Amino acid sequence: MTVAIRATDLVKSYSQGVRALDGVTLEVNRGEVLVVMGPSGSGKSTLIRTFNGLESLDGGALDVLGVRLDATHAERQVREIRKRVGMVFQQFNLFPHLSILDNITLAPIKVQQRAKAAAEQRAMDLLDQMGIREQAHKYPAQLSGGQQQRVAIARALALDPEVMLFDEPTSALDPERVKEVLDAMRQLAKGGMTMVVVTHELGFAREVADRVMFMDRGQVVETSDPETFFSNAREERSRRFLNQMQH
Amino acid sequence: MRQRRLLVQVGVAALLIGLLALLVNNLAVNLIRTGLGLGFGWLGRPAGFALAETALPYAPSDSYLWALTIGWLNSLKVIAAGLVLATGLGVAAGAARSSNNRLLRSLAAGYVALIRQVPLLLQLLFWYFVAFLGLPSVPIGGLIRLSNQGIQLLGLNLSVEFCAVLVGLTVFTGASIAEIVRGGINAVPRGQWEAFRSLGLGEGLGLRRIVLPQALPAILPALTSQYLNLAKNSTLAIAVGYADLYAVSDTTITQTGRAIEGFLLLLLSFLLLNLLISGGMAAFNRAVLGRLNRSR
Amino acid sequence: MNRWLDRGITLLLLALLGWAGWSILHWLLVGADWSVVTTNLPLYAVGSFPADQRWRPLLWMAALITLTLLTLTGPKRGWVRRWLPLVWIAMAPLGLWLLAGGLGLLPVGTRSWGGLTLTLLLTGGSGALALPLGILLALGRRSELPVLRWSSAAYIELMRAVPLIAVLFFGQLLIPLFLPPGLEINRVLRAVVAFALFAAAYIAEDVRGGLQAIPPTQREAAAVLGLSPRQVLQLVVLPQALRVALPSLTNQAVGLLQNTSLMAILGLVELLGISRSLLANPAFIGRYLEVYLWLAAVYWLACSAMALLARHLEVQLDPARSAS
Ligand SMILES: Nc1ncnc2c1ncn2[C@@H]1O[C@H](COP(=O)(O)OP(=O)(O)OP(=O)(O)O)[C@@H](O)[C@H]1O
Numbered sequence A: 001m002t003v004a005i006r007a008t009d010l011v012k013s014y015s016q017g018v019r020a021l022d023g024v025t026l027e028v029n030r031g032e033v034l035v036v037m038g039p040s041g042s043g044k045s046t047l048i049r050t051f052n053g054l055e056s057l058d059g060g061a062l063d064v065l066g067v068r069l070d071a072t073h074a075e076r077q078v079r080e081i082r083k084r085v086g087m088v089f090q091q092f093n094l095f096p097h098l099s100i101l102d103n104i105t106l107a108p109i110k111v112q113q114r115a116k117a118a119a120e121q122r123a124m125d126l127l128d129q130m131g132i133r134e135q136a137h138k139y140p141a142q143l144s145g146g147q148q149q150r151v152a153i154a155r156a157l158a159l160d161p162e163v164m165l166f167d168e169p170t171s172a173l174d175p176e177r178v179k180e181v182l183d184a185m186r187q188l189a190k191g192g193m194t195m196v197v198v199t200h201e202l203g204f205a206r207e208v209a210d211r212v213m214f215m216d217r218g219q220v221v222e223t224s225d226p227e228t229f230f231s232n233a234r235e236e237r238s239r240r241f242l243n244q245m246q247h
Numbered sequence B: 001m002r003q004r005r006l007l008v009q010v011g012v013a014a015l016l017i018g019l020l021a022l023l024v025n026n027l028a029v030n031l032i033r034t035g036l037g038l039g040f041g042w043l044g045r046p047a048g049f050a051l052a053e054t055a056l057p058y059a060p061s062d063s064y065l066w067a068l069t070i071g072w073l074n075s076l077k078v079i080a081a082g083l084v085l086a087t088g089l090g091v092a093a094g095a096a097r098s099s100n101n102r103l104l105r106s107l108a109a110g111y112v113a114l115i116r117q118v119p120l121l122l123q124l125l126f127w128y129f130v131a132f133l134g135l136p137s138v139p140i141g142g143l144i145r146l147s148n149q150g151i152q153l154l155g156l157n158l159s160v161e162f163c164a165v166l167v168g169l170t171v172f173t174g175a176s177i178a179e180i181v182r183g184g185i186n187a188v189p190r191g192q193w194e195a196f197r198s199l200g201l202g203e204g205l206g207l208r209r210i211v212l213p214q215a216l217p218a219i220l221p222a223l224t225s226q227y228l229n230l231a232k233n234s235t236l237a238i239a240v241g242y243a244d245l246y247a248v249s250d251t252t253i254t255q256t257g258r259a260i261e262g263f264l265l266l267l268l269s270f271l272l273l274n275l276l277i278s279g280g281m282a283a284f285n286r287a288v289l290g291r292l293n294r295s296r
Numbered sequence C: 001m002n003r004w005l006d007r008g009i010t011l012l013l014l015a016l017l018g019w020a021g022w023s024i025l026h027w028l029l030v031g032a033d034w035s036v037v038t039t040n041l042p043l044y045a046v047g048s049f050p051a052d053q054r055w056r057p058l059l060w061m062a063a064l065i066t067l068t069l070l071t072l073t074g075p076k077r078g079w080v081r082r083w084l085p086l087v088w089i090a091m092a093p094l095g096l097w098l099l100a101g102g103l104g105l106l107p108v109g110t111r112s113w114g115g116l117t118l119t120l121l122l123t124g125g126s127g128a129l130a131l132p133l134g135i136l137l138a139l140g141r142r143s144e145l146p147v148l149r150w151s152s153a154a155y156i157e158l159m160r161a162v163p164l165i166a167v168l169f170f171g172q173l174l175i176p177l178f179l180p181p182g183l184e185i186n187r188v189l190r191a192v193v194a195f196a197l198f199a200a201a202y203i204a205e206d207v208r209g210g211l212q213a214i215p216p217t218q219r220e221a222a223a224v225l226g227l228s229p230r231q232v233l234q235l236v237v238l239p240q241a242l243r244v245a246l247p248s249l250t251n252q253a254v255g256l257l258q259n260t261s262l263m264a265i266l267g268l269v270e271l272l273g274i275s276r277s278l279l280a281n282p283a284f285i286g287r288y289l290e291v292y293l294w295l296a297a298v299y300w301l302a303c304s305a306m307a308l309l310a311r312h313l314e315v316q317l318d319p320a321r322s323a324s
């Protein structure tokens, strides 16, 4: 089994002196789904944003698909990684001035220099896969939150990434829209995609995750398989968190 | 990464300095060619031209510096009066746009729409050549006397040029201020209107005591920029022959050929003027917001 | 009580309006003499352009009017729509060629340019220069590089501190001083350059406002797709920022058109300038009101057309509307 992401002793502090990451070490294997959980402010977002260079590091080192990131990496390395790692945000972040189709084909055409027709063909296939083919010529503002988030997933997938990062992809959705997005992610996991998912969806974690990682105050508290984590967590802090989540 | 950034900065700086050097070099060559050189000694020489309107004693034998000072005072005079009148007109028209009277509302809207689509310069010419120079001589109640020689108001003697510039600036700026006031009033939640109406307060009182104070924080910054515009626009006075700072500078430069120095002086004067206006507005802003906060 | 006040105001306003209406009607019927307008229509339109070449500026203006009408009322889809933007962009060089001549047309010096044609050319020319310069200044002012940031900010603030007439005057006076001896640029070009340098500072602030309105998450979303910083700006940030800034840019454009009238003070015979020289003609002495009303109507029409076009563009660019 090969490693997709290896993080060693990551340290990140913000200007106000907050230690958002305080010595995080972890590995994500290819084809694996890692779910990251933890209370608000524990550093989950900061962690996965370092994986594609959205946050810089103050210490430690990352190996993402064989490319090294550390406190002094060059912009070139970050772009190399971004072409191979997709990301989905909590707030969708679609481009409001572009149609759904143009949102998805923008990067394939401009970054990977694919032909327009081929890129559009691929985009339509992805929309089909997400169950929203008929929305292709609308604009983001005309779609529901759940539809927008599925477009965002399709947009990330259009670059044929080797790893997908999700930062609370369902937290901004109405409860009845959550399922359609989780279903799309479930399908993706079944297809063997390497995924790192920050989420509070316990059901999804239990069913889809290969491993669950629990973070608090910038540190990894424990990493277990879902079975163990949900029924018999090792650490007191994890148990307390799970208790709060279930009530 | 950091090195590249530094390199880019040095490159930009070099480019700017190079451009500046080229311009200054050309300037020097041209100045030598015309035999003028740079300097401010000429400011002390007699101006030699008369000024129609002077706030302080002035004669053509006085220095250029004094003539420019008189111009500055004339500018200040028309700007200060314009600020006050334009504010009054603008607030009135802005309030009229949210009045209950349909006719009043559409008149105010028509005023704003018309004034903003016609160049200020054209409006100034209209006020001067048509409105004021066309005035018949009419005494109104002994205290005010209108004529195409000027306006006498309680012993105050206002020239036609001054009046034309003042009215032109007031009417033009008033339209912009009306828009700002309307925007500010509209930003106050409808519930506030309903609240004071349900308390039995009249429309006028409610507008003055409830709505306008709440609209002020949004209005004041935009008002400041309108005041600065009014000050800059006052330079169009030259078109009707009012001896403001710009008109005097223009004459001075034409006579002495001192374009660079003249430009620097004008720039300095305007920076000072802007500082005065925005400083005053900032103080006013603080005072008003302070009072609003305390009364909460 | 309140109703009586309301009625009182209405009555008073009606009386005022009636009086004003009566005076205007009286003047129109008895006092006005429109010959100063009617006999000089070609002058207002094209200035003192050689009579046998007048078709050139007239053709250009006819094209502009046709294009405006086509844009506002023409078909909403199809090839006409697709080609419109290009045709609009082509209007500036076309106008320049038709006026200046060359390439098979008789050359005509800028001294003979005038009237509404010159007004429109000054507006279009300086706008076309000022927009890119303004965008660059706005980007410079938001740059991470201090040198770039400071110099952009200094330029913008300095330009916004001085009155336009001063910039135009010194443009006429100083631009030749800063150029190498022997290099002459003509009055119209100098005016266009000075206008553009001035307007760019204001445009920069509007664009900066638009840039500030785009949330940083948009940059992030674009960057994680592997777009280069330049592509992020060009494909994602700027299109959105300009759309946000469009209403204030429209105001700038209308202001630019109105401000071309200042060139009359400096001796160009654009719309207002030609009118001033007409009023100095003994045959039309004292016909101020007729001329000013006529000019106000022309400016009003031109400004309104511009505002309508901009509004149209806003609607076209609004994704929620253009989608069916
Ligand atoms: N841009 C920033 N500037 C300063 N501090 C920040 C910034 N972003 C995050 N932080 C701080 O870093 C810590 C970790 O934040 P992070 O967003 O990674 O938490 P999180 O686990 O994703 O929380 P949530 O569940 O609320 O999204 C928090 O204390 C937060 O306040």
Ligand SMILES: [Mg+2]
Binding pocket: A044, A045, A046, A167, A168
């Ligand atoms: Mg987070």
